Amino acid sequence: MLELDFTLNGRPAALRVDPVARLLDVLRYDLGLTGTKDGCSEGECGACTVWLDGLPTDACLVPAFQVAGRDVRTIESIDPDRLRPFLASGATQCGACTPGVVMTALWIVENPDLLRSHTIRELMAGNICRCTGYDGIIEGVEAALAGRFGSPPGSA
Amino acid sequence: MTVRRPTGLGAALDLLADRPDGDSLLPVAGGTDLFVHWPQKVDQHGRDLLDLVRIDALRGLRWSADGLELGALASYWDVIVNPRVPAVFPLLVEAARQVGAIQIQSRGTWAGNIVNGSPAADGVPVLMAYDATVVLAARDGRREVPLDAFYTGYRESVRRADELVVAIRLPLRRYALQRFVKVGPRRAQAIAKVGLAVTRSDDAGWRVVAASVAPTVRRCPTVEARLEAGPPPRDPEDLDEALRADVSPIDDVRSSARYRSRVLARVLYDAVLPASAGGR
Amino acid sequence: MERLEGLAKLSGAERYVDDLAVEGAWWGMTVRSPAPRGRIREVRFDPAVDWSGFVVVDHRDVPGANEVLLIEPDQPVLAADYVRHVHEPVVLLAHPSRSALRRAVRGVEVVVDPDPAYLDVSISPRSDQVQRGDDNVLKRLRIEKGDVEAALDAAWRVVEGEYRTGAQEHVYIETQGMLAWEEGGVLFVKGSLQCPFYVHKAAVRALAREADRVRIVHAPTGGGFGGKEEYPSVIALHAALLALKAGRPVKVVYDRGEDMAATTKRHPSIVRHRTGVDSDGRLVAQDIDVVLDGGAYVTLSPVVLSRGIIHAAGPYQCDHVRIVGRAILTNSPPHGAFRGFGAPQTHFANERHMDVVADAIGMDPIELRRRNLIVDGGETATGQRIRDGVDRVGILDRAVELSGWREKEVEHRRLARSDPWLRRGLGLASFHHGAGFTGGGEVALASRLDVAGLPDGRIEVRSANIEMGQGTLTIFTQLAAERLGVDPDAVVIAEADTGRVPNSGPTVASRTAMVVGGLVEAACDDLRAELGLGSEVRGDDLRRALLAWHDDHPGADLVGRAEYAPPPNVRWDEATYQGDAYAAFGWATYVAEVEVDLRTFGVRVIDFVALQDVGTLLHETLARGQVQGGVAQGVGWALMEECHWEDGAMTNAQLTNYIIPTSDDLPPIRVHFRETPWAGGPRGAKGLGELPIDGPAPAVVNAVARALGVEPREIPLTAERLMDLVDDAAASRPRSA
Numbered sequence A: 001m002l003e004l005d006f007t008l009n010g011r012p013a014a015l016r017v018d019p020v021a022r023l024l025d026v027l028r029y030d031l032g033l034t035g036t037k038d039g040c041s042e043g044e045c046g047a048c049t050v051w052l053d054g055l056p057t058d059a060c061l062v063p064a065f066q067v068a069g070r071d072v073r074t075i076e077s078i079d080p081d082r083l084r085p086f087l088a089s090g091a092t093q094c095g096a097c098t099p100g101v102v103m104t105a106l107w108i109v110e111n112p113d114l115l116r117s118h119t120i121r122e123l124m125a126g127n128i129c130r131c132t133g134y135d136g137i138i139e140g141v142e143a144a145l146a147g148r149f150g151s152p153p154g155s156a
Numbered sequence B: 001m002t003v004r005r006p007t008g009l010g011a012a013l014d015l016l017a018d019r020p021d022g023d024s025l026l027p028v029a030g031g032t033d034l035f036v037h038w039p040q041k042v043d044q045h046g047r048d049l050l051d052l053v054r055i056d057a058l059r060g061l062r063w064s065a066d067g068l069e070l071g072a073l074a075s076y077w078d079v080i081v082n083p084r085v086p087a088v089f090p091l092l093v094e095a096a097r098q099v100g101a102i103q104i105q106s107r108g109t110w111a112g113n114i115v116n117g118s119p120a121a122d123g124v125p126v127l128m129a130y131d132a133t134v135v136l137a138a139r140d141g142r143r144e145v146p147l148d149a150f151y152t153g154y155r156e157s158v159r160r161a162d163e164l165v166v167a168i169r170l171p172l173r174r175y176a177l178q179r180f181v182k183v184g185p186r187r188a189q190a191i192a193k194v195g196l197a198v199t200r201s202d203d204a205g206w207r208v209v210a211a212s213v214a215p216t217v218r219r220c221p222t223v224e225a226r227l228e229a230g231p232p233p234r235d236p237e238d239l240d241e242a243l244r245a246d247v248s249p250i251d252d253v254r255s256s257a258r259y260r261s262r263v264l265a266r267v268l269y270d271a272v273l274p275a276s277a278g279g280r
Numbered sequence C: 001m002e003r004l005e006g007l008a009k010l011s012g013a014e015r016y017v018d019d020l021a022v023e024g025a026w027w028g029m030t031v032r033s034p035a036p037r038g039r040i041r042e043v044r045f046d047p048a049v050d051w052s053g054f055v056v057v058d059h060r061d062v063p064g065a066n067e068v069l070l071i072e073p074d075q076p077v078l079a080a081d082y083v084r085h086v087h088e089p090v091v092l093l094a095h096p097s098r099s100a101l102r103r104a105v106r107g108v109e110v111v112v113d114p115d116p117a118y119l120d121v122s123i124s125p126r127s128d129q130v131q132r133g134d135d136n137v138l139k140r141l142r143i144e145k146g147d148v149e150a151a152l153d154a155a156w157r158v159v160e161g162e163y164r165t166g167a168q169e170h171v172y173i174e175t176q177g178m179l180a181w182e183e184g185g186v187l188f189v190k191g192s193l194q195c196p197f198y199v200h201k202a203a204v205r206a207l208a209r210e211a212d213r214v215r216i217v218h219a220p221t222g223g224g225f226g227g228k229e230e231y232p233s234v235i236a237l238h239a240a241l242l243a244l245k246a247g248r249p250v251k252v253v254y255d256r257g258e259d260m261a262a263t264t265k266r267h268p269s270i271v272r273h274r275t276g277v278d279s280d281g282r283l284v285a286q287d288i289d290v291v292l293d294g295g296a297y298v299t300l301s302p303v304v305l306s307r308g309i310i311h312a313a314g315p316y317q318c319d320h321v322r323i324v325g326r327a328i329l330t331n332s333p334p335h336g337a338f339r340g341f342g343a344p345q346t347h348f349a350n351e352r353h354m355d356v357v358a359d360a361i362g363m364d365p366i367e368l369r370r371r372n373l374i375v376d377g378g379e380t381a382t383g384q385r386i387r388d389g390v391d392r393v394g395i396l397d398r399a400v401e402l403s404g405w406r407e408k409e410v411e412h413r414r415l416a417r418s419d420p421w422l423r424r425g426l427g428l429a430s431f432h433h434g435a436g437f438t439g440g441g442e443v444a445l446a447s448r449l450d451v452a453g454l455p456d457g458r459i460e461v462r463s464a465n466i467e468m469g470q471g472t473l474t475i476f477t478q479l480a481a482e483r484l485g486v487d488p489d490a491v492v493i494a495e496a497d498t499g500r501v502p503n504s505g506p507t508v509a510s511r512t513a514m515v516v517g518g519l520v521e522a523a524c525d526d527l528r529a530e531l532g533l534g535s536e537v538r539g540d541d542l543r544r545a546l547l548a549w550h551d552d553h554p555g556a557d558l559v560g561r562a563e564y565a566p567p568p569n570v571r572w573d574e575a576t577y578q579g580d581a582y583a584a585f586g587w588a589t590y591v592a593e594v595e596v597d598l599r600t601f602g603v604r605v606i607d608f609v610a611l612q613d614v615g616t617l618l619h620e621t622l623a624r625g626q627v628q629g630g631v632a633q634g635v636g637w638a639l640m641e642e643c644h645w646e647d648g649a650m651t652n653a654q655l656t657n658y659i660i661p662t663s664d665d666l667p668p669i670r671v672h673f674r675e676t677p678w679a680g681g682p683r684g685a686k687g688l689g690e691l692p693i694d695g696p697a698p699a700v701v702n703a704v705a706r707a708l709g710v711e712p713r714e715i716p717l718t719a720e721r722l723m724d725l726v727d728d729a730a731a732s733r734p735r736s737a
Helices: A023-030 A078-091 A098-110 A111-118 A135-145 B009-017 B038-045 B076-080 B090-097 B111-115 B123-129 B220-230 B236-246 B257-276 C006-010 C099-107 C148-156 C196-207 C231-246 C256-262 C300-311 C343-361 C365-372 C394-401 C404-420 C441-445 C474-482 C512-530 C539-550 C620-639 C696-708 C719-732
Strands: A004-007 A011-017 A049-052 A055-058 A071-073 B025-028 B048-051 B061-062 B068-069 B133-138 B141-144 B151-154 B164-171 B175-183 B194-201 B205-211 C024-032 C038-045 C055-057 C089-095 C108-115 C137-145 C157-163 C176-182 C186-191 C214-218 C250-253 C270-278 C283-295 C321-329 C422-435 C450-454 C460-461 C491-493 C559-562 C584-597 C603-613 C671-672
Touching: A011 A023, A023 A049, A049 A098, A055 A098, A071 C620, A078 A098, A078 A135, A078 C006, A098 A135, A098 B220, A098 C474, A135 C620, B009 B025, B009 B048, B009 B164, B025 B090, B038 C099, B048 C491, B068 B111, B076 B090, B090 B123, B090 B175, B090 B194, B111 B123, B111 B164, B123 B175, B123 B194, B123 B205, B194 B257, B205 B220, B205 B236, B220 B236, B220 C491, B236 B257, B257 C719, C024 C099, C024 C108, C024 C231, C024 C256, C038 C089, C089 C099, C089 C108, C089 C231, C099 C108, C137 C300, C148 C270, C176 C231, C186 C196, C186 C231, C186 C620, C196 C214, C196 C231, C196 C250, C196 C719, C231 C250, C250 C256, C270 C343, C270 C603, C283 C300, C283 C343, C300 C321, C300 C422, C343 C422, C343 C696, C365 C394, C365 C422, C394 C404, C394 C422, C394 C584, C394 C603, C394 C671, C450 C512, C450 C539, C460 C474, C460 C512, C474 C491, C474 C512, C512 C559, C539 C559, C539 C719, C584 C696, C603 C620, C603 C696, C603 C719, C620 C671, C620 C696, C696 C719
Parallel strands: A004 A071, B025 B048, C024 C250, C186 C214, C283 C321, C460 C491, C603 C671
Antiparallel strands: A004 A011, A049 A055, A049 A071, B061 B068, B068 B164, B133 B141, B133 B164, B175 B194, B194 B205, C024 C089, C038 C108, C055 C089, C137 C321, C157 C270, C176 C186, C176 C250, C270 C283, C422 C584, C450 C460, C450 C559, C584 C603
């Protein structure tokens, strides 16, 4: 077993993990933080997106030993008030991709300068959603960026 | 399986050198290739891991009068957000933005892309088109290998099992033309069906590098010579003969040999057109 | 109101089956057939594995009939001595450690003496490939109206075409999973599913238990799209067998590769059209042949075929129609329910064919459709008289206008002259989708639903219809709250637990809002009647009456009940396939604009207009999301989603190689509704869930055809296929200066 000290959702965490465990398994099965989902285990769907030192990362591709001393943020750390624009825009349907989507979306919202070089659609491309066709997600990001909370976006 | 996590490069090289069968210790950086399907693979793996992420000496980008050095832990995202790279090596940014999406760009490393040895790599073609060299270090010394001489076959290279890629060096040049084309089955998050990087500089001439059309990412010397010497290609088919000498695409689950040949010729023709025919 | 469970999903608090931590639970995994067809000679257990720590289940452990009961009992729970497809379940293992299980699964070898597999429905089976009847046809259906041959003979022109569609994987982001345990003599199975009572019926049969000793409970379901209609019965039975033998809870959760390789997909199809038109461009005869690859067992193929052929002639008026459909048994894993249920395949063929017909007779494809769309009073291929007040021609014209078709055509011609590589084109599709079960299906289901008045004054809706993202919880809450005039917060939706809720039918077929939503309203009315109240009593008055009732009847259950009653004057003849196939249809025209890059033959959808009339909208944000999600799935099916097969096995069962659209592959999808209320639906609503998957593929492919002057006949229209079409077109075109 491996001793692991890191910062999880703003608090110090210390645990013993299987040396070959993935961060995803540690979060879900050792710590019960099941908001981070296992959609494909191949770094394709983004359902397991967490922030590692502030950058979106697929937790299925991160060996747990690599988070030692680093900062991990999961969906469980997100203030529910920040989710309201996504609720109003229809960003979630079945919900399986949603926590990962939210983690990438809020990273964009916190780093609006990215939109000088990137589009929201490009930045969200690592989160596959099979329900929404993405429009509800994109509109949620736009609403959150604009500080619009709660009211539904104008329909087409 | 055990994991070794040295903080110094010397310690890492010692660990590699001390393995009688060095290859049983597998270096891992961003993990974006190694950990794909990990639960299914872990048992069949058997090899111990050498974690590189705590070796600070391998981090970051370093500029010098001669060029740019990417540390072995430099990620795609490090390049995307670097203020100088877009002006000096724009293809690095273009390629990096087409590697997976942010979740992969934030973790995947250029050195890992090289060592993983996929013929469909996105980072390797642009590095090769910029005449990158690979700095290999072992306990008994260092050597620098041109990237276009790095591969010896499908997922095989000149890297010895006791060697680590510690840096990638790119010389500064004035480029008259720089193009990167990735043809995937969708716009984002895709593995290349065809990849192409082309540069032309006054001092080094043409560099044409193709991906997903041979057992390795490879330079196309015949095409380069054809562009250097011959008249501008009249149409894509005009490049077929030279391409045939350089690449050998196959049918697989991602595409067909015919498609790869046709499309490579077309994107190459289109990429070289502005320089060889004065724009369109 | 906002999506009821939306915040729980956005915050990651929603617990799907893999998220449930269960004390003492073991994991279960499946050992599968390596061969597409053959006799099981032996099952070998690797002696290097210590099997004493494992629970091992095979067909001999099935206490009842070894059948996954659905339409026919042909599919075994676990193969006994014969396998009919690759990945067919043979042995089950349970163990506390998932990694130990993975190793153990590799330590079991199923040795099969192969028989010749039948894998390609475009070629008739050889005698040694025949496994059902004398031709492997597992269902034949026929619709006939008028005299097709005479009408074809008399037609001004006859245009023929053959169209093919490939298998499509659902890619719900939550893979299939079930948790089973026994408690007080009752077997519980909880998991990701659309149809609790389908699973219940299958469990009672295979496990030989009394109905009240099996309870199937819905867990939040991370996407279904039909993929969790019939397959969950298989995995539920597997989890149950392991749990019963292990004497402890067992959870079976598929990983993505297993889910993609082993579970159902959309039926591949081959549809042939022979269409007669008169000199005004009116359809005078439609002769249509539909073939579906059903896979290795019957599962739902007969009803998929049924819906497929009923929609095959499109939303058009034609007096002479013959549609012959066959679903054919092959040795692929069974194909199954997928959003649209046969209609996307036949609509693709028909709407692509309409463009082919238009080209052949030199008519604008919009005009051809305008002349043939059913007007009120007209009738469908099954002779169903349409009188719903929907302006189908108006929908077509408005969709074309919204797309900017005429202006864009000019731009596209200019682009083709100026750019060496880029071409743009527009395409459209007009289509319809019947909501609810086909024909007499809803009557046979006889769905029941309860609305209870709880002692604390809240209202509880008890139904077997589940939330999988499409909005059941929100819509039911909204309908009950509005019907009774209470606050939505005062409405709760009961967990779909077959031990607690009546059978309101499966969550499929665009029936939940329209059919079951109607039952919510009816049960609310019945609750009011139970209280002896008139329909004007609402809100606080109703709540007071409810609390008073409970004061008078302590401990009693106050329930309003509803059972499905068909709308008046609906008739359907199952023998002739004539009559009212569906209580109501949604109608739509979709327009796609594409850009093709001739360097790569890649196609990008750059604009999309989706205009439909599905009656009154119950919830605009949810409705819009259904359309946008359906369009995205349809675009994927049209352009990139392809299952590669080798000897009956899917060879690209990874999300890296089975390609579905990302956010960067789609334009904003412009959704518009017209709302013609339908008297038979709750507040005038009709079904919506499936309609949006029917139109995108033909609209997109028609747009590619118009952009390049090629004639695509098969999807997915990958870059590789498009390259061949462009080459063929160039080869057949006379060289000009």
